[in-house]
Structures are given as structure tokens and as C-alpha cells.
Amino acid sequence: MSWNICGEAGGRRGEPGYCPHRNEPEQKAAQIKKLVDERQANVVMLQEVCGTAPGSHLELLRAQLGEGWDVRHASGARPDGRTDCRGALSGELGVALAVKGTITESSSADMLPADPSGQDKQTLPILCASVQGWTTRVCTTHIAVGESERVAQQIKNVKAYLGTAANSGFVLGGDFNRNAGSDSMKPLTDSFDRCIDGFTYHGWDRATQRHSLHKLDHFFTNRTPGSSRFAACAIDTSRMDQTENEPTSGPPTGYSDHAPIFARLPGTSVPTPGDMSGDGKPDLVAVDDAGKLRLYPGLGDGGVTGGHRVIGTGGWSGASVTHR
Incomplete structure (x- = not known):
């Protein structure tokens, strides 16, 4: 699973930087643990998370996950150059990985080139680990906002950093701050398979007010001829705050302005019969009439979503299909 928990964002209700439960790190950690249990996840990728200090999101989560989990954190900096989580929050701002297993090697590096003017001191790392x-090597990153050449180079740097992992096996997840169809995403979308094509962020559009x-938010993995290394992917919008961010909006309906996303690789267990x-x-x-196999995600109440995803590109004409 991957989730931008907006853990360090500031601002009160009605302000652009508002983040649900910003000052309640125990709430964020508890929701991540619930998701791990619900989805039987063995990898957690987090962005905008505070770590490496008592009382931080990551240390609270580490305690809740318990034995058998290994955790790593990579610090990043805000545009003002500070890496500490502001206000009453503990720890350093950055990205994190938690895996159900033993991490044998991990590495991280800043992917965002320096601002030529020297005014923006933001850094955004990629963090990878072998288990x-x-x-399969697991990685997470956070791409900056905007379509500048600096951000385009950050995406190219991420592609280059994956290096030999692309030749063996990797899963990269995170907040890429743009639709996968963006031109600046081509270094990733042209080279790798992706998973997730739906709404994952509820925010303020400055153009339309x-x-x-x-x-x-997306997942990427190395491409294999004739098939995808992703068996399934999903978005949990129930944890994304979808209330209007006005001073009078009241309590949030979620725990972040992002929705957590999920991916499953072939050969891993399915927790619910019939869940693909x-x-x-x-x-x-x-x-369908062309002999392609379609997947319609269920709603859990006997109905299905309106959209579908092709999971078999041909050869299914005349097949009988059953479901549970």
C-alpha cells in the first residue's frame, strides 16, 4: 500500500494547507495499521510522514506493527530548507517504507535538482529497500508540484535511480503530483507498467477556485513481455477527506487529503473469496465481444462500479465465467 498521509501539512480549516488530523499522529498511525490488517499488506509506502523520533508517525506505527516488521525513513526538506516537522509534531519530514520481513539493504537520495535561483531549498528523496x-525491490518517492524543467528532471532522476532494479524486479509507489498521462511522466510510463488510474487526491484548484x-498517486513496476506484474490494484476513498475545505465545513470525513492505494502481485494471497x-x-x-476478459470491481453490496479494467487481452471467446 502507498499513502500520502499529509502528516506535516499545516493550516486550519479553510486554509490551503489544511490536513485532516494534522496534530494527531496517533490517529494517522492507527489508520495505517487498520489498513495493513484489512488488506493483509506486507509493504507500506508513506509520503509526507514524520519519522526517526519518539512520538513521530513512524515510531507510533512501528510500535503498532510489532515484531516481524522492518522500517526505514528518508528525510526531505520543505522549500524553506527545514527538515523538522513543525509545531508539536516530532521527527523529520520525509518518506518511509515498512515491510513485513527483514530489510537487507536500503538506499535513498534526493531526486529534485537544486533550484537555480537558490530560493527554493526543497528536497524530495526516493527510498528503496531489498528484503x-x-x-522484488520496493521503492517510494514524492514528486514536486508543477511542470518546470526542474520537476521534469526529478522524474528522469527517479527513472535513472531505479537502475538495475528495473532488470530484476521492483515496485515503485508514491505521490507523483500529476496524472500518469502527463508528458513529464513519460520517462516512467514509457518504460514501466503502472497500476492505479483513478481519483486519489481531493484538493483546491487555484485556476477554478x-x-x-x-x-x-501511482504504482509502477518493471515491464515483462506479454503480461503485467500487477495482479490487481485498488483505491480506498473512504480514508480520503472529501469535505469542502471551508471554515464552516466541520469534521473531516477522512484522515488525509489523499486516498491510500493498493497493488497486489501475482502469487500473493487474496484475503476475500472472489476479490481480484x-x-x-x-x-x-x-x-466482451472481442474475447477480452473484463474485471468489474465489486462494491461489497452486490453491485459493481460503473467502470471496468481489461485483465485478459484476448482468447476468452466462448469461455464460461463464474463469480462469488
């Missing part, structure tokens, strides 16, 4: 007994949903998308709800599969 004992796993053939309205609240709107955006597709910012990894969201814990039975799904429906069907064959």
Missing part, C-alpha cells in the same frame, strides 16, 4: 527472501479530485482487485470485496469478471 530478505524477496525477488473550486475543490476538485485529481489522479496523483485487492480491496477486500468480491468482484465480477465478464467476457
